[in-house]
Amino acid sequence: MWRILRPDAVEVLKDERARSALHRYFAVMEKKLPARFQVCKHVDVGVDLSSDTDDLWQAHAQGLKELRAILSKLDSNQLELETLNKPKISLLDLKIELARRILKSCRFCERRCEANRVAGEKGTCGVGETSRISSEFMHHGEEPELVPSYTIFFNGCTFKCQYCQNWDISQYPEEGVPVSPTSVARLIENAAEEGARNVNFVGGEPTPNLPTILEALKLCQANIPSVWNSNMYLSLESMELLSGTQDIYLADFKYGNDKCAQRYSKVPRYFEIVARNHRLAFKDAELIIRHLVLPNHLECCTRPVLKWIADNLGSMVRVNIMDQYRPCYRADQFEEINRHLTREEFSKALGIAEEVGLKNVIT
Numbered sequence: 001m002w003r004i005l006r007p008d009a010v011e012v013l014k015d016e017r018a019r020s021a022l023h024r025y026f027a028v029m030e031k032k033l034p035a036r037f038q039v040c041k042h043v044d045v046g047v048d049l050s051s052d053t054d055d056l057w058q059a060h061a062q063g064l065k066e067l068r069a070i071l072s073k074l075d076s077n078q079l080e081l082e083t084l085n086k087p088k089i090s091l092l093d094l095k096i097e098l099a100r101r102i103l104k105s106c107r108f109c110e111r112r113c114e115a116n117r118v119a120g121e122k123g124t125c126g127v128g129e130t131s132r133i134s135s136e137f138m139h140h141g142e143e144p145e146l147v148p149s150y151t152i153f154f155n156g157c158t159f160k161c162q163y164c165q166n167w168d169i170s171q172y173p174e175e176g177v178p179v180s181p182t183s184v185a186r187l188i189e190n191a192a193e194e195g196a197r198n199v200n201f202v203g204g205e206p207t208p209n210l211p212t213i214l215e216a217l218k219l220c221q222a223n224i225p226s227v228w229n230s231n232m233y234l235s236l237e238s239m240e241l242l243s244g245t246q247d248i249y250l251a252d253f254k255y256g257n258d259k260c261a262q263r264y265s266k267v268p269r270y271f272e273i274v275a276r277n278h279r280l281a282f283k284d285a286e287l288i289i290r291h292l293v294l295p296n297h298l299e300c301c302t303r304p305v306l307k308w309i310a311d312n313l314g315s316m317v318r319v320n321i322m323d324q325y326r327p328c329y330r331a332d333q334f335e336e337i338n339r340h341l342t343r344e345e346f347s348k349a350l351g352i353a354e355e356v357g358l359k360n361v362i363t
Contacts, residue, residue, distance in 0.1 A: 008144040021318040037217040037245045044087035063091040099211040109158040126173030127156035127208035134169045134176040150191035154203040160266035167329040170204045181215035192222035202229035232277045249281035256304030288318045310356040
């Protein structure tokens with residue numbers, strides 16, 4: 001299908017830094033390798049899904065080991081996915097069962113509200129048992145390697161960002177259109193046929209919708225990269241369930257300390273949890289980190305975030321330093337962020353990135 005792309009979305013195909021950091025993603029996008037969620041469907045976990053939860057988690061751990069072994073052979077051209085049979089119970093089936101159980105005592109994010117969403121209870125995010133989406137479309141405003149990105153915006157969020165640009169989506173979980181895993185799978189397949197480079201799960205926040213997303217990936221027949229576009233405040237259980245299913249984590253790293261996180265997003269223990277999950281994401285798959293530069297927050301947030309990335313994930317991790325901040329929602333209640341970012345501030349942010357040693361920065 002003919003389509004018009006931004007010039008940088010074409011040029012990035014020859015960008016050595018992008019291809020090095022996102023080697024497997026490009027291979028899946030170019031139909032040279034299977035998406036990781038498709039590989040999960042071929043991993044036999046050999047467990048009865050009615051077993052005790054502890055037994056299921058043990059089987060899940062073993063299944064992840066098998067998945068990694070298969071991925072290694074696929075990626076080195078020692079194996080073709082078509083030669084593997086689909087088992088009666090796959091690793092993806094097991095992930096879906098575990099996610100359904102967590103719905104009854106929700107702890108998909110580290111707020112760990114333990115709401116029984118199956119019984120109609122709701123936690124901080126306000127998301128019920130059924131996922132709701134505000135919109136879905138071919139997004140041309142994402143990072144160049146992702147464009148065109150088929151983006152699904154889920155209602156509800158685990159954060160309460162006082163300056164949220166998508167506040168009408170994130171803070172109103174009861175809005176939007178209810179969707180089933182089957183309908184989401186069909187939407188993804190249609191987007192793949194229309195030339196989407198990937199499916200991009202966002203919001204709001206995708207985390208409360210993990211059961212729907214996993215089941216949609218099970219039903220999806222398209223070989224398309226999956227992108228987890230998230231604030232990264234997931235629980236360890238959710239990180240385990242995501243492991244092996246995503247080709248890219250498109251991960252926000254907002255704050256360099258807990259005080260700012262509590263003030264502007266009403267979220268506790270931010271840095272510890274998000275840093276942990278960035279490590280896990282980097283170990284699991286490929287990673288693009290987004291850092292939105294906030295006015296007056298270069299030293300308390302931008303510097304420690306970028307330094308942590310360089311010190312813990314290396315100089316070549318793909319980092320998007322973003323200057324798109326504008327005062328939205330309730331930002332007028334906070335004088336220090338109730339203005340646009342200045343050119344001088346953004347230039348200083350880029351200087352910090354260079355100073356700490358990051359070498360794969362995009363803007």
